[in-house]
Amino acid sequence: MTLDKKLWGGRFTGATDPSFAKFNSSFAFDRRLFAADLRASIAHCNALRGAGVLSAEEAEEIVAGLQSILDEATSRADYFDEPAEDVHSFVEARLVEMIGEAGRKLHTGRSRNDQVATDLRLWLRDAIDQLSLRVKETQQAILDLAERETETVLPGYTHLQRAQPILFAHWCLAYFEMLARDRQRLVETRKRVNVLPLGSAAIAGTSFPIDREAVARELEFEGVSRNSIDAVSDRDFCVEFAGACSLIMVHLSRLAEEIILYATTEFGFFELSDAVATGSSLMPQKKNPDSMELVRGKAGRVFGDLTALLTTMKGLPLAYNKDMQEDKEAVFDAYDTTAGSLEVTTIVLQNVSLNQGRMHSAATKGMLNATELADYLVRKGVSFREAHETVGKAVMKAMAKRVELSELSLEDLQSFSNQIENDVFECLMLEQTLGTKSQVGGTAPERVAEALALARKSI
Numbered sequence: 001m002t003l004d005k006k007l008w009g010g011r012f013t014g015a016t017d018p019s020f021a022k023f024n025s026s027f028a029f030d031r032r033l034f035a036a037d038l039r040a041s042i043a044h045c046n047a048l049r050g051a052g053v054l055s056a057e058e059a060e061e062i063v064a065g066l067q068s069i070l071d072e073a074t075s076r077a078d079y080f081d082e083p084a085e086d087v088h089s090f091v092e093a094r095l096v097e098m099i100g101e102a103g104r105k106l107h108t109g110r111s112r113n114d115q116v117a118t119d120l121r122l123w124l125r126d127a128i129d130q131l132s133l134r135v136k137e138t139q140q141a142i143l144d145l146a147e148r149e150t151e152t153v154l155p156g157y158t159h160l161q162r163a164q165p166i167l168f169a170h171w172c173l174a175y176f177e178m179l180a181r182d183r184q185r186l187v188e189t190r191k192r193v194n195v196l197p198l199g200s201a202a203i204a205g206t207s208f209p210i211d212r213e214a215v216a217r218e219l220e221f222e223g224v225s226r227n228s229i230d231a232v233s234d235r236d237f238c239v240e241f242a243g244a245c246s247l248i249m250v251h252l253s254r255l256a257e258e259i260i261l262y263a264t265t266e267f268g269f270f271e272l273s274d275a276v277a278t279g280s281s282l283m284p285q286k287k288n289p290d291s292m293e294l295v296r297g298k299a300g301r302v303f304g305d306l307t308a309l310l311t312t313m314k315g316l317p318l319a320y321n322k323d324m325q326e327d328k329e330a331v332f333d334a335y336d337t338t339a340g341s342l343e344v345t346t347i348v349l350q351n352v353s354l355n356q357g358r359m360h361s362a363a364t365k366g367m368l369n370a371t372e373l374a375d376y377l378v379r380k381g382v383s384f385r386e387a388h389e390t391v392g393k394a395v396m397k398a399m400a401k402r403v404e405l406s407e408l409s410l411e412d413l414q415s416f417s418n419q420i421e422n423d424v425f426e427c428l429m430l431e432q433t434l435g436t437k438s439q440v441g442g443t444a445p446e447r448v449a450e451a452l453a454l455a456r457k458s459i
Contacts, residue, residue, distance in 0.1 A: 042067075046218065054102075131245075391416075410425075
């Protein structure tokens with residue numbers, strides 16, 4: 001059997017057009033499933049032996065041949081240079097070339113339809129584990145940064161307008177929580193990936209007494225598919241994975257956007273080290289946050305992978321259709337892009353320095369303690385709506401005088417409410433503004449310290 005001999009040639013007498021053969025081939029990208037295909041083939045061989053389809057000698061010869069193929073591929077850089085329609089035909093051709101007729105029996109009771117679904121699930125299961133580890137590493141970098149800057153303050157923003165002061169570590173923990181949910185989504189996706197389709201054959205199932213549960217145990221699947229048509233014809237597990245990657249990229253892109261903004265001269269909160277920034281070919285003074293801009297840009301690429309999978313699957317009749325060959329490149333790209341973006345984000349977090357003075361100044365300018373003044377009045381018995389209106393007038397007064405609320409005189413403040421007393425200035429201090437947000441999830445120092453400890457324990 002030559003390496004370019006087809007697995008389906010018996011019914012055909014004419015030659016395949018070379019352009020169509022190239023268009024039809026998936027070997028350029030699905031060779032990535034090579035190790036998974038060998039592993040699944042060994043398990044299928046053992047099942048055929050258990051079903052009495054293969055003798056003990058034939059099974060041992062096949063398993064030894066498959067192991068030799070893996071060893072040779074590991075040691076030879078040019079191993080995949082031979083032409084093939086796909087990774088499955090490549091492996092079978094190599095096996096027959098190596099051990100002869102026994103190799104032709106391996107495909108008994110299976111189709112490329114359930115074979116590729118199994119290979120892809122095996123590959124994706126490992127990819128999810130690797131991606132989850134990458135997310136965890138980014139979370140660790142976030143915590144490392146937060147723990148170095150536990151006393152640093154930052155103006156919190158809504159609508160990109162200064163809102164209330166927060167601890168920088170509290171800001172860090174917001175992204176930690178997003179990534180924690182991302183890891184949970186990967187775990188949940190993995191459970192649905194980890195179902196064995198092998199034994200479904202092309203569409204109707206296999207007529208050979210293969211113990212599918214035994215195959216599932218050997219390949220460490222949690223269960224077997226319950227419908228042979230569904231097993232070979234759906235790729236919702238691919239869509240779900242791309243969706244999980246897309247949400248990771250949403251969160252990384254938002255983080256990237258803030259780092260980019262805060263590293264501008266206008267904000268001046270962050271500076272990226274030379275390790276993760278680039279310069280301009282024209283303007284010598286520039287230091288560009290290309291690392292984060294690329295992460296932000298690559299989010300759109302992963303969204304495209306998700307859209308491509310959804311669009312490919314949306315109108316397909318049951319069961320398998322060749323359209324589904326397009327699933328792999330989207331899945332592989334979603335993984336590669338997300339994993340790379342996580343790695344670079346982790347490196348950036350390890351190479352960012354903070355201008356604490358600039359951040360503190362921004363957190364104490366712009367009347368970010370206005371809400372605290374309203375809360376002060378509420379604690380004095382004023383309704384919140386009345387307090388809100390009163391503080392709004394005080395803000396207008398401070399703006400007219402070009403001062404902060406805390407810089408207004410007691411007489412100025414009392415002109416807006418007779419509930420205001422000398423203790424108002426204590427409530428307007430930054431420490432008080434932070435410290436009163438002491439409920440679970442708030443930015444009070446003790447709450448943030450607890451949250452940091454819990455976050456560290458969780459990973």
